[in-house]
Amino acid sequence: MVPRPPFPRRAAAVGVVVCLWLSAGPTTHGQHPGGAPLQIAGMAPPALPLPPARIPKPPDAILVASFNIQVFGESKLAKGNVVDVLARVVRHFDIVAIQEVRAKSDGILPTFVQAVNADGSRYQFVLGPRLGRTVSKEQYAFVYDTERIEVDPASVGTVPDPGDRLHRPPLHARFRTRIIPREMAFTFWLVDIHTDPDEVPQEVDALADVFMGMKSARPDEDDVILLGDLNASPQQFGRMKQLPNVAWAITAGPTNTHRTKTYDNLIFDHVATREYLGRSGVYDLQNGFGLSLQQALEVSDHCPVWGAFYPAEAPRAAPPGGIATGPVAAPR
Amino acid sequence: MTTGDQPDIPRLVTALQAAAAAIRIDAAEQLCRAGTAARAAAVDLVRACGDDDEQVREWAAAALEELGPPTADALPALLPFLDGAEPLSAYWAATLLGRSGEAAATAVPHLANSLGTADDIAVRQRIAWALGKIGPAAAAGRGALERAATDPDQRLARLAADALAAIGG
Numbered sequence: 001m002v003p004r005p006p007f008p009r010r011a012a013a014v015g016v017v018v019c020l021w022l023s024a025g026p027t028t029h030g031q032h033p034g035g036a037p038l039q040i041a042g043m044a045p046p047a048l049p050l051p052p053a054r055i056p057k058p059p060d061a062i063l064v065a066s067f068n069i070q071v072f073g074e075s076k077l078a079k080g081n082v083v084d085v086l087a088r089v090v091r092h093f094d095i096v097a098i099q100e101v102r103a104k105s106d107g108i109l110p111t112f113v114q115a116v117n118a119d120g121s122r123y124q125f126v127l128g129p130r131l132g133r134t135v136s137k138e139q140y141a142f143v144y145d146t147e148r149i150e151v152d153p154a155s156v157g158t159v160p161d162p163g164d165r166l167h168r169p170p171l172h173a174r175f176r177t178r179i180i181p182r183e184m185a186f187t188f189w190l191v192d193i194h195t196d197p198d199e200v201p202q203e204v205d206a207l208a209d210v211f212m213g214m215k216s217a218r219p220d221e222d223d224v225i226l227l228g229d230l231n232a233s234p235q236q237f238g239r240m241k242q243l244p245n246v247a248w249a250i251t252a253g254p255t256n257t258h259r260t261k262t263y264d265n266l267i268f269d270h271v272a273t274r275e276y277l278g279r280s281g282v283y284d285l286q287n288g289f290g291l292s293l294q295q296a297l298e299v300s301d302h303c304p305v306w307g308a309f310y311p312a313e314a315p316r317a318a319p320p321g322g323i324a325t326g327p328v329a330a331p332r
Numbered sequence: 333m334t335t336g337d338q339p340d341i342p343r344l345v346t347a348l349q350a351a352a353a354a355i356r357i358d359a360a361e362q363l364c365r366a367g368t369a370a371r372a373a374a375v376d377l378v379r380a381c382g383d384d385d386e387q388v389r390e391w392a393a394a395a396l397e398e399l400g401p402p403t404a405d406a407l408p409a410l411l412p413f414l415d416g417a418e419p420l421s422a423y424w425a426a427t428l429l430g431r432s433g434e435a436a437a438t439a440v441p442h443l444a445n446s447l448g449t450a451d452d453i454a455v456r457q458r459i460a461w462a463l464g465k466i467g468p469a470a471a472a473g474r475g476a477l478e479r480a481a482t483d484p485d486q487r488l489a490r491l492a493a494d495a496l497a498a499i500g501g
Contacts, residue, residue: 133454
C-alpha cells in the first residue's frame with residue numbers, strides 16, 4: 001500500500017509545493033504558468049529543425065485552464081502561426097476547457113490536438129455537441145494531457161436545461177489525476193460555459209443552479225469547477241455569488257486581450273475543493289509570446305485563465321461538530 | 333498577418349462584398365477584431381450573417397457580439413432584415429435593436445409585427461427580448477407581446493412576459 005502523502009494546507013502549498021516547479025511566480029496579467037516567455041518574432045511560422053522541447057510539468061500540481069478561442073474554425077485552423085501559439089498555450093496546462101469551437105466540420109479538434117502533440121505530448125480531447133439557438137453553433141471541448149489526467153467517458157454530457165435559460169448549456173465531464181496512485185487521486189467535475197453576452201444576468205443566475213446541480217450529481221464527488229467565458233466580472237456574478245463557500249480563481253485584472261474585462265474565470269466551492277492551491281493567473285498572449293495586440297487578437301480576443309490544484313484528493317471538510325472523513329473514495 | 337492597429341472599416345465593408353470567399357472571411361474576421369470600432373459596419377455585418385460561406389457568417393456573428401449598440405442612423409436599415417429570408421440576419425437585427433434600448437422606439441411597430449410573423453422561433457424570442465430592452469417606449473408592442481406570452485414555446489412566453497413587465501403600465 002502506498003502511503004498517502006500529507007495534503008498541504010493552502011498557505012504552505014503556495015510557498016513550498018508550487019515553488020518547486022514554477023519559475024513564473026506572480027500570477028498577474030503578463031505572466032504565464034511556467035518558464036520564460038516564448039518569443040515568436042513576427043509570428044512567422046517556426047523554422048525549427050527539431051521538434052519543440054517538451055514543457056516540464058509540475059509533479060505536485062495540475063494546471064486547469066479555460067480558453068475562449070474566438071471562432072475556432074476552419075479559417076483560424078488554416079493559420080499555422082496561430083495554431084502554433086494555441087498549441088504552445090495548451091501544452092502548458094493539464095486540462096484546457098475550450099469555448100467557441102465554431103465549424104460544421106468535425107475536423108477542427110482532431111487536427112488541433114495533432115498539432116499540440118507534435119512535440120511528443122499525448123493530449124486527447126472531449127468535444128461537446130453543437131449548441132445554439134441559431135444556425136451559428138458553438139461547441140465546448142476539453143483538451144487534456146493523458147499522461148497526467150484521465151476522463152471518465154461515461155461522465156461526459158451536456159447540462160440539462162429544461163427551462164431553456166442558457167443559450168449554450170455547459171458541457172460537463174469528470175476527470176481524475178494520474179500522477180499519483182489512483183486511490184488517492186483528485187477527481188473533479190469540470191463544467192465548461194460560454195454565456196450569451198446579451199443575457200448575462202439571467203444566465204449567470206441559471207449557472208448558480210447548474211453549479212448546485214453538479215455538486216449533487218454524484219454523492220462521491222464534491223469537487224465542481226465551473227469555468228469558461230462568463231461575460232461577467234466577479235462583481236456581476238449575481239446569485240452565484242451567494243452560493244455557500246463560492247470562490248473564483250481570477251479575482252482581479254483583465255482576462256481579455258484588449259485588457260478591459262475580467263470575463264473568464266474558474267469558480268468552485270473553496271471548502272469542498274481544498275485541492276485548490278491558491279495559485280491562478282491569466283496567460284497573457286501578448287507578453288507570453290512577444291506579440292503585438294493585433295497578432296494576439298488573431299489568436300483570440302480572450303487570454304487563457306488557469307488555476308493550480310493539488311493532484312491528491314483532499315479530506316472532505318468536517319461536518320458541523322464532526323471530524324473530517326478522509327479521502328473521498330471515488331468509484332473505480 | 334495584420335500589423336496596423338487602426339482598422340480601415342470602409343475598406344473592410346467593401347471587402348465583405350467580394351466575390352472570393354477568402355476575402356470576405358478575412359474582412360469579417362478583421363471587423364471582429366476591431367471590436368466596437370466595427371459599429372459603423374453593423375448593418376453590413378448583419379447582412380453578412382446571411383453569407384453563403386459558413387466562416388463569413390461565424391466571424392460576422394462574432395463581430396456583432398462584440399460591437400455593442402449600433403449607431404442611431406443604422407437603426408432603420410436593420411428593419412428589413414427582420415422579415416428577410418436569413419434567420420441569422422433577423423436574429424442579429426433584433427439583437428442590435430434591443431441593445432439600442434429606447435433609441436429604437438421607432439422600430440417598435442415593425443418589431444411587434446415581426447414577433448407575430450417570423451418563422452424562426454429564435455428570431456421571435458429575440459424580438460420579444462428586444463421589446464423588453466426598449467422598455468416603456470415599446471408600449472405599442474404590448475398586444476403582440478401578450479399573444480406571445482401565451483405561446484407554447486416556454487422561452488418565448490417567458491421573454492414576452494418579461495418584456496411586458498419591463499414596459500409596465
